[in-house]
Amino acid sequence: MKNLFIGVLIGVVIALGIFHVCDRNGGSSATGGDSLFLNAVYARPDTEQVRENTRRLHQLRENAITRAVAKVSPAVVGINVLQVRRIVQKSPFNIDDPLWRAIFPELFRDRVYEQRIKSLGSGFLVSPDGYLITNEHVVENAAEIVVTMTNGKHYEAELVGSDWVTDIALLKIEGENFPYIEMGDSDDLIVGEWVIALGNPFGLFELNDKPTVTVGVISAVDRDWGRTETGRLYLDMIQTDAAINHGNSGGPLVNSLGQVIGMNTFIYTGSRYQEGFVGIGFAIPINRIKEVVREIKEKGGINRNYWLGILKVQDLNPFIISALGLNVDYGAIIAQIEPRSPAAKAGLKEEDVIIALNGQRIENAQHLVDVLENMDLKVGDVLTFTVVRGKTKMDIQVTLKPLPR
Numbered sequence: 499m500k501n502l503f504i505g506v507l508i509g510v511v512i513a514l515g516i517f518h519v520c521d522r523n524g525g526s527s528a529t530g531g532d533s534l535f536l537n538a539v540y541a542r543p544d545t546e547q548v549r550e551n552t553r554r555l556h557q558l559r560e561n562a563i564t565r566a567v568a569k570v571s572p573a574v575v576g577i578n579v580l581q582v583r584r585i586v587q588k589s590p591f592n593i594d595d596p597l598w599r600a601i602f603p604e605l606f607r608d609r610v611y612e613q614r615i616k617s618l619g620s621g622f623l624v625s626p627d628g629y630l631i632t633n634e635h636v637v638e639n640a641a642e643i644v645v646t647m648t649n650g651k652h653y654e655a656e657l658v659g660s661d662w663v664t665d666i667a668l669l670k671i672e673g674e675n676f677p678y679i680e681m682g683d684s685d686d687l688i689v690g691e692w693v694i695a696l697g698n699p700f701g702l703f704e705l706n707d708k709p710t711v712t713v714g715v716i717s718a719v720d721r722d723w724g725r726t727e728t729g730r731l732y733l734d735m736i737q738t739d740a741a742i743n744h745g746n747s748g749g750p751l752v753n754s755l756g757q758v759i760g761m762n763t764f765i766y767t768g769s770r771y772q773e774g775f776v777g778i779g780f781a782i783p784i785n786r787i788k789e790v791v792r793e794i795k796e797k798g799g800i801n802r803n804y805w806l807g808i809l810k811v812q813d814l815n816p817f818i819i820s821a822l823g824l825n826v827d828y829g830a831i832i833a834q835i836e837p838r839s840p841a842a843k844a845g846l847k848e849e850d851v852i853i854a855l856n857g858q859r860i861e862n863a864q865h866l867v868d869v870l871e872n873m874d875l876k877v878g879d880v881l882t883f884t885v886v887r888g889k890t891k892m893d894i895q896v897t898l899k900p901l902p903r
Contacts, residue, residue, distance in 0.1 A: 562754040566694055567711050569756035572648050572677035573623040574696045574749060576703035577632055577655075580642040581615045614641075620697030620709070620749030621645065621669065622758060623678040624791075628653075628671040631787060632748030633763055634660040635730075637667050645671055650707045659794035663731045663802060664874065665763060666782065666790045667748075679750055682757030684736065684783035689716050695740040695762050695779070697749025709749070714740030721780060724872040731874055735780040736760045742779035751781040759784050793876075801877040804898035807839020807846075808832060811863040814851065822849060826886050829853040830863040844896040846883060853891075854884035 619636030623629070630645065637643055643655040653671035660667035693716055696709040703709055717739050723732040738751060742762045751760035760781030767776055793800055811830040819827060829851040835842050852860050856873075860866050875881075881896045 563692060563694060563713055566752055566754050566756040567696075570622075570679045570694075570750065570752050570758070571696065571709055571711075573679045574648065574709040575621045575623065575630060576646040576698040576701075576707075576709075577619045577621050577636055577748065578644045578646070579617045579619065579637055579640045581617055581639045582641045583613045583615060583639060585613050618698060618701050618745050619747045620703075620745065620762070622696075622748075622750040622761075623676050624681065624758075625678050626674060626676050628673050628676055629658070629791075630655070630669050630671065631761060631791065632667050632669060633761065634662055634665045634667040636748045637669070638662075643669065645669070646703060646707060648707050648709070659799045661790050661794070661800040663729075663800070664782070664786065664790055665730050665732070666761075666787055668791050668794045679752070679758045680756065681784050681788060682753055682755070682759040684734075684759050684785045687716055687719050687736065687759060689718060691716055692754050693738055693740055693759070694752045694754075695738065695742055695746060695749060695781075696752065697742075697746035697762060699743040699745040701745055703745075710746075712741040714738050717778070722872075723780075731872065732763070732780070732782070733872075733874060734783050734786065735763075736783055738779050738781060739777045740779065741775050743775050746779075761787060801900060802875065803901045804875055804877045804879070805840055805901045806881075806896065806898060807836040807841035808834075809836055810834035811852070811866055813862045822851075823888060824851060824886060825889055826851060826853055828859075828861050829886065830860055830866040840896050840899045845894050846885065846896065847887070850883075850885040850887050852883055852885050856882050857884075 617636070619632055621630045621632035621636075624631055637657060637660065640657065643657065645653045645655045647653070653673070655669040655671050658668040658670050693714060695712045695714070697703075699710050715738065716736060718737040719734070721735040721737050723735060725731050736751065736759065740751070742765050746762045747764070749762045750758040751762055753759050760783050762779060762781050764780055765775055766778040766780070790800060810833040812833050814824070814827060814829060814831055818824070818831060831851045832846060832848050835846060835848050852866060854860055855866065855869055858869060860869065875898060877898055877900050879898050881898065883894045883896060885892060885894060
């Protein structure tokens with residue numbers, strides 16, 4: 499028992515000595531030492547560690563969509579347009595009396611005045627030297643076009659050229675080294691693949707100079723609207739459920755690789771009286787845009803004043819079929835053709851029966867007219883007519899020429 503007491507006492511003395519040495523050499527008490535140790539432990543996830551954790555979390559949140567948005571957003575622009583419209587106000591007086599018109603000319607004269615209207619839309623840069631694309635209806639009748647970049651800079655844009663029929667316009671701003679979007683291939687689309695619509699709906703771009711981003715899928719491809727009420731021709735359209743609203747017109751539709759595959763153009767609401775987005779939007783395919791833009795750059799525009807030379811066609815009937823000894827009962831027979839026209843020079847003749855155009859079966863005369871109206875035709879295009887002459891079937895190619903002056 500005595501030996502145990504002596505051992506404990508020796509242990510206490512040794513411990514006190516060690517504590518004294520630590521206190522003298524370390525300059526702190528036991529409580530202070532514990533505090534420093536705890537502080538060191540809690541400080542170990544310092545600013546560098548927090549940054550590393552944040553970086554890792556950010557990487558986990560990234561995906562193909564966010565990367566594509568980051569890649570293309572700097573090349574998306576807001577477009578503000580000042581349009582000048584010419585308004586004609588008819589005179590309310592319909593008195594066709596030369597005397598009264600001579601005495602009170604102001605009462606019978608139509609009033610013409612100009613109305614200045616502000617509108618907006620979207621666009622996207624396609625080259626580092628400042629070429630950008632938008633819809634023609636965004637810049638139609640524009641007296642002034644101002645482009646706003648995502649860095650807040652404003653540029654006055656020049657209209658290089660446009661095509662009213664396909665609703666495509668090419669603009670140019672002065673400068674260099676602009677961000678731009680890579681063009682994709684709209685012939686290589688997958689129904690159901692993710693797409694991103696970017697633009698300036700309702701002018702929201704101007705709040706902080708950043709485009710609005712919406713995400714959806716390709717709902718369908720090759721949607722042919724034909725010639726609409728406005729007279730524009732929308733063919734091979736891309737359908738998407740990515741939200742598109744007023745002001746989105748002219749903005750890019752982008753795939754998950756950050757390539758532009760189409761230009762957002764209009765929405766389908768299902769009613770004349772409903773204007774909001776209901777999940778069906780349409781974009782002009784980028785391959786069509788490439789063709790139009792190339793011709794605008796080379797020729798300044800699209801020449802649609804083409805010359806074909808078929809003046810009159812009519813339906814077949816039993817008497818014509820019998821008289822000409824035809825072995826077909828459908829098609830449109832050429833009743834009149836213009837001499838020295840492209841059609842005549844290519845070999846088409848009166849009494850030829852057109853049964854197909856570019857491989858599409860022609861039922862009758864009106865069908866032929868409808869098919870021609872709904873084709874995106876311009877000078878230089880080649881049409882292949884499949885005709886029956888007597889009992890012989892042949893293909894004749896006609897190259898469209900400019901209208902003679």
